[in-house]
Amino acid sequence: MWKGLEADLTQKFERPPYACDPARSRGRRHAEAAAPTRTEYQRDRDRIVHSTAFRRLVYKTQVFLNHEGDLFRTRLTHSLEVAQLGRSIARSLGLDEDLVEAIALAHDLGHTPFGHAGQDALNDCMVDHGGFEHNLQSLRVVDQLEERYPAFDGLNLTFETREGILKHCSRANAQRLEAQEPGGVARRFLEHTQPSLEAQLCNLADEIAYNAHDIDDGVRSGLITLEQLQEVALFDGYRVQTLREYPQLQGRRLLYEAIRRMLSAQVYDVIDAARAALQVAHPHSVDEVRLDAPLVRFGDVMRQSSAALKRFLFQNLYRHPQVVETTAKAQEVVRELFAAYCADPAQMQADFAARRDPFRSVSDYIAGMTDRFAAHEHERLTGRKLFA
Numbered sequence: 001m002w003k004g005l006e007a008d009l010t011q012k013f014e015r016p017p018y019a020c021d022p023a024r025s026r027g028r029r030h031a032e033a034a035a036p037t038r039t040e041y042q043r044d045r046d047r048i049v050h051s052t053a054f055r056r057l058v059y060k061t062q063v064f065l066n067h068e069g070d071l072f073r074t075r076l077t078h079s080l081e082v083a084q085l086g087r088s089i090a091r092s093l094g095l096d097e098d099l100v101e102a103i104a105l106a107h108d109l110g111h112t113p114f115g116h117a118g119q120d121a122l123n124d125c126m127v128d129h130g131g132f133e134h135n136l137q138s139l140r141v142v143d144q145l146e147e148r149y150p151a152f153d154g155l156n157l158t159f160e161t162r163e164g165i166l167k168h169c170s171r172a173n174a175q176r177l178e179a180q181e182p183g184g185v186a187r188r189f190l191e192h193t194q195p196s197l198e199a200q201l202c203n204l205a206d207e208i209a210y211n212a213h214d215i216d217d218g219v220r221s222g223l224i225t226l227e228q229l230q231e232v233a234l235f236d237g238y239r240v241q242t243l244r245e246y247p248q249l250q251g252r253r254l255l256y257e258a259i260r261r262m263l264s265a266q267v268y269d270v271i272d273a274a275r276a277a278l279q280v281a282h283p284h285s286v287d288e289v290r291l292d293a294p295l296v297r298f299g300d301v302m303r304q305s306s307a308a309l310k311r312f313l314f315q316n317l318y319r320h321p322q323v324v325e326t327t328a329k330a331q332e333v334v335r336e337l338f339a340a341y342c343a344d345p346a347q348m349q350a351d352f353a354a355r356r357d358p359f360r361s362v363s364d365y366i367a368g369m370t371d372r373f374a375a376h377e378h379e380r381l382t383g384r385k386l387f388a
Contacts, residue, residue: 017284018289018295019094022099025160032156044155047148048155053110053368061074062077072220075108078210079106086201093197099164100198102161103164109137126360163195164196174189194290200296203296208266208267211309211310219255266306272299273297329387352364
């Protein structure tokens with residue numbers, strides 16, 4: 001019974017040769033019997049959703065800190081949006097949707113509290129101890145830090161999911177990972193090859209999602225306005241298009257409709273550009289995909305338009321004085337937590353305090369915190385409250 005059902009799950013449709021196939025996965029670091037009712041990538045996705053690190057994402061910031069408002073994006077809602085965009089595009093390209101979803105849901109598991117501000121501060125603290133990279137930390141979470149199974153540390157995910165999670169990696173860290181796992185997920189950073197198409201897709205879906213929702217959150221916060229956004233050709237074209245059809249529309253409905261149309265245009269552009277690239281490259285296997293240039297990409301015009309949007313957000317939102325002020329406080333929290341735990345490891349949970357590498361242990365402990373837990377811990381250890 002189970003064997004027939006498993007065959008039905010893995011052979012439901014004929015995959016294009018360039019798509020990852022769970023039946024041909026490069027496997028897990030620790031051998032496990034196949035699940036009777038799920039493919040390998042579906043199993044990865046389910047493990048990620050049930051992990052402790054995934055639940056913490058609901059209280060980790062995107063741009064605005066957790067206490068600044070209930071409706072701003074968090075790492076969790078961002079990851080869900082990336083997964084939705086990724087699945088939609090994957091379906092059109094014939095890629096494995098479950099693998100895309102697994103990568104999307106796990107790609108931010110290693111992010112620190114307070115977003116990029118916390119990451120930068122923690123990297124500064126760890127500069128003499130191997131540094132801190134949030135993509136590498138995400139891999140560390142699924143490979144080592146999750147404690148859910150009796151036979152191994154981590155979630156024991158497939159190679160393909162782990163490869164997609166490790167979006168960026170410095171050469172020094174890639175060399176270290178390669179020494180631990182020859183031919184593993186870090187090899188491509190040493191050989192300058194590409195990941196799977198599913199991983200390439202998640203990288204782009206991540207960019208599409210955060211550009212769109214940062215517009216929404218930026219306007220909601222009052223830090224950027226619809227008038228300012230008229231400088232951004234990619235957004236303003238769809239605002240004008242919307243007003244031609246609905247001349248009386250204004251406020252949030254106008255904003256949402258323009259964002260919706262912009263998102264759709266970007267998705268269709270990626271689908272068209274990827275199909276054209278695949279037709280030219282004509283890869284006959286996933287391994288051939290890895291040896292080519294990135295094949296899931298924007299067309300030239302959309303790439304330039306997306307870059308202009310990113311520049312606008314950087315100048316007007318991420319470098320807004322209010323965001324910069326909050327960023328400085330967040331970095332102060334992370335630096336002072338790091339110093340306090342290094343001086344007195346007993347202030348951490350016992351299992352972290354007992355680990356052999358004290359600096360990496362402190363880094364792991366802080367990286368796993370939510371915004372509010374980090375703020376509470378800082379107040380407990382220093383007696384100062386930096387956030388209202």
